[in-house]
Amino acid sequence: MVGTLGAGAAIAGISGMPSEAEAKGGPTEKWPWPYVKLDPGKTAEIAYAEWYRVFCGAAVISSVFGQLREKVGEPYRSFPIDGYVFLEGGVAGWGTVCGSNAGANIVSNMIIGPRIAGPDCEHGAIIGSEMLEWYSETPLPVFMPGQPRQATAIIQTISRSPLCHVSVGKWMKASGYALASPERRDRCARVAASVAFKLVQDLNSWKDGTYVRKANWIPGKDVGITAQQNCTECHETKIPTPPMVKK
């Protein structure tokens, strides 16, 4: 199937067709999962509140799957939402991918499916990848909760990166607040809410059949290595040229 090699494969840019594309088949490995449209604002409020219970990654997952447990039932009831607390701080505090981004990718890929399940499932990875790009380019947080836990103004910063360390670090530098401060915690709760808001907007468009891909970062193809878009931030002027396949 040519379609299977389409946008999903292109977005990863690193892998050809799987050699054995047959699903091994647990009961939840049939895609797409049933989805009913959700309210982005309500979802964001849930993510904000859930951040204070399960932190960024699990809060984004809970904000969507929690509602779908009520409205749909399975397979959302059997998804172990709270197990994803470890996404906090960019995976157990290591500052890698922001947990909100990881949570959003889990949601979009679980609902729509992985690219190996066929061309109908490619939007799962695409919506996830687009989230990383939007997160990197947007002054965050954009969502203001109805009843914020911190009255202090929370300034917005642009991370230019999907990584927790870079995103939180730039915000801490601009705001002067420490990692352990209530203001930093509330900033991250609002970032999770902002991500949940956009995620549901995109899922609703996908459900309506009107989803249009806005982001276009295909690193394997574009730069010959899995990568973010902010090369000079670490490499400065000395960006290495990756080895390329011999023609």
Added chain:
Amino acid sequence: MVGTLGAGAAIAGISGMPSEAEAKGGPTEKWPWPYVKLDPGKTAEIAYAEWYRVFCGAAVISSVFGQLREKVGEPYRSFPIDGYVFLEGGVAGWGTVCGSNAGANIVSNMIIGPRIAGPDCEHGAIIGSEMLEWYSETPLPVFMPGQPRQATAIIQTISRSPLCHVSVGKWMKASGYALASPERRDRCARVAASVAFKLVQDLNSWKDGTYVRKANWIPGKDVGITAQQNCTECHETKIPTPPMVKK
């Protein structure tokens, strides 16, 4: 419960107690999940083969959960393993956390549970965090499959980072092989297998009650920000001092 604030909270180093620690309670949110000890070598061989079907993150998950589907049944049968293909290339090709590391963290945290579920569950995040440290410090890949798909020697490199971009980039630089080359693909399949091998060793020790934590990186406490350990690699000599909480 003081225990809930122990090692798990410390490892994240960024968050206090959740405000509502009560589980909301899907059927799979009871921890630990039933675990029977697995053979590390056999698990690594499965991960190596599965890489060519579902790529790094899902391969690590499949290597463990696939066996537990057979030996235990639920909740492993209902876990959507193939949905995690998107972890490839460090989340949809963006080069963030290596999918093998993400997959290992999902496995250890789903089996043992999240720290908010109580002190008995803290080893989930600790085994996951230790994987990031081991991965960063070990010349990889260490696992040699019985029937390698590439006869070429696969050199080992030390990433000093849990990120896909850094790990793959250093290997590509040292080996001269491109991202799209069969050699690079086989290297990553062997890395996934290496991670699966160590993961099962640690899970078996945990099951036996003999697991001893070997890694000790608590970035929020150690450096005041979520972070890896290779500060100078991006910051060179200009490592910023994060704002600290006022006493």
